[in-house]
Amino acid sequence: MAAEFEMTDIDDSGGFITEHVSGADVFWHSHPEYEIMLNIDSAGTRIVGDSAEMFGSYDLVLIGDNLPHSWEYYRDSDNAGRERGVMIHFKLASIGEALLAQHELQAVRNLLADSGRGIRFSVDDARLAEPHLENMLKTKGIEKMISFFNVLSIMCSSVKRKALCSETYKKAFDKRNNKRMTDVTEYVRNNFARPLTLEDASAVAKMSPFAFSRYFKKNAGEGFVEYLTRVRIEKARHLLRETGYNISDIADQCGFSSISNFNKHFRKSEGLSPRDYRGSFNKTN
Numbered sequence: 001m002a003a004e005f006e007m008t009d010i011d012d013s014g015g016f017i018t019e020h021v022s023g024a025d026v027f028w029h030s031h032p033e034y035e036i037m038l039n040i041d042s043a044g045t046r047i048v049g050d051s052a053e054m055f056g057s058y059d060l061v062l063i064g065d066n067l068p069h070s071w072e073y074y075r076d077s078d079n080a081g082r083e084r085g086v087m088i089h090f091k092l093a094s095i096g097e098a099l100l101a102q103h104e105l106q107a108v109r110n111l112l113a114d115s116g117r118g119i120r121f122s123v124d125d126a127r128l129a130e131p132h133l134e135n136m137l138k139t140k141g142i143e144k145m146i147s148f149f150n151v152l153s154i155m156c157s158s159v160k161r162k163a164l165c166s167e168t169y170k171k172a173f174d175k176r177n178n179k180r181m182t183d184v185t186e187y188v189r190n191n192f193a194r195p196l197t198l199e200d201a202s203a204v205a206k207m208s209p210f211a212f213s214r215y216f217k218k219n220a221g222e223g224f225v226e227y228l229t230r231v232r233i234e235k236a237r238h239l240l241r242e243t244g245y246n247i248s249d250i251a252d253q254c255g256f257s258s259i260s261n262f263n264k265h266f267r268k269s270e271g272l273s274p275r276d277y278r279g280s281f282n283k284t285n
Contacts, residue, residue: 015090015094016088016089016090016094016136016144016145016148017033017088017089017090018086018087018088018133018136018137018144019086019087019137020084020085020086020087020137021037021039021071021084021085021086021087022084028047028068028069028070028179028182029068029069029070030066030067030068030069031065031066031089032065032066032091033065033089033090033091034062034063034064034065034089034090034091034092034112034115035061035062035063035069035087035088035089036060036061036062036063036087036088036090036133036151037059037060037061037063037071037085037086037087037088038058038059038060038061038085038086038087038126038129038130038133039055039056039057039058039059039060039071039084039085040057040058040084040085040086040130041057041084041085042055042056042057042059042073042074042084042085043055043056043057043073043074043234043235043238044071044072044073044074044189045071045072045185045188045189045231046059046061046069046070046071046072047069047070047071047072047181047182047185048061048063048067048068048069048118048164048165049067049068049069049117049118049164049165049166049169050165050166050169050219051118051164051165051166051221052181052185052219052220052221052227053120053164054230054231054234055071056234056237056238057123058123058126058127058130059120059126060120060121060122060125060126060129061118061119061120061121061164062111062115062118062119062121062155063115063118064112064115064116064117064118065091065092065116067115067116067117067118067165069118070182072182072185072186072189074189074235074238086130086133086134086136086137088133088136088148088151090148092112095108107156108152108156110156111152111155111156114163116165117163117164117165117166117167117169118163118164118165119155119161119162119163119164120161120162120164121154121155121158121160121161122158122160122161124160125154125155125158125160125161128154129150129151129154129155132147132148132150132151132154133147133151135147136148136151180205180206180207180215181216181219181220183204183205184201184204184205184216187200187201187204188201188227188228188231189231192228192231192232192235192254192255193252193253193254193255194255195255195257196228196255198212198213198224198225201216201224212224228255229265229269230269232254232255232256232265233254233265233266233269233270235253235254236250236251236254236256236262236266236274237270237277239253239254240274240277240278241278247259247262247274247275247278250262250274251274262274
């Protein structure tokens with residue numbers, strides 16, 4: 001079913017709402033709380049404002065208040081409903097304006113201001129933050145607060161963080177326009193294993209192929225065919241790392257027309273063949 005935009009109201013009576021994420025409930029939404037999201041063991045498409053990116057394991061993101069977003073996970077019937085990561089929701093009031101006004105928290109104020117465009121952190125940052133986020137799931141009171149500020153400290157000190165939304169993105173967005181992008185990326189996520197064309201995707205968006213091509217490139221930062229290939233390569237990387245499937249079977253499962261076509265695109269993306277990629281990854285584990 002196509003993702004619908006939803007304004008959500010989260011009960012933050014506990015101050016900092018921390019929970020495991022299963023990936024079962026996916027929809028395009030926003031809320032007045034800030035959100036910290038760590039995907040530990042998952043892959044799919046992350047949409048934040050006008051940004052659409054592939055994500056993999058140890059994807060750490062900070063989402064500002066009222067910034068629309070969604071995570072669309074690859075279908076994984078063998079692990080449906082499993083815990084994939086940790087999510088935190090909090091409001092500025094949970095920290096306190098008086099505390100935030102202190103000179104020592106200047107970096108935190110800047111971080112929260114920058115989160116209006118969404119911020120993605122490095123895998124190294126995510127691994128550093130993981131034990132503190134996990135600790136927030138099982139603690140209360142001052143210990144939970146200490147873990148929370150440890151996460152903020154890691155984010156403030158990050159040298160590899162990246163803004164997700166464009167500088168021109170405005171929160172007064174066109175809900176229909178963003179829903180259209182979500183519908184298309186969800187369609188690709190659910191159908192990338194079979195032949196897909198620009199015409200197929202434009203029909204989902206209810207646009208002419210020419211108009212859709214321009215629209216998609218403007219919103220995703222790349223053409224539809226390039227995006228589709230990247231989705232397929234990302235899934236292939238996951239299967240090469242995590243399974244023992246034959247490479248020809250992986251090519252077929254990921255929607256490539258032939259093993260030679262798969263090898264060509266994989267080598268262009270990763271700089272080495274699928275076989276060498278699997279071999280080099282196994283040597284490091």
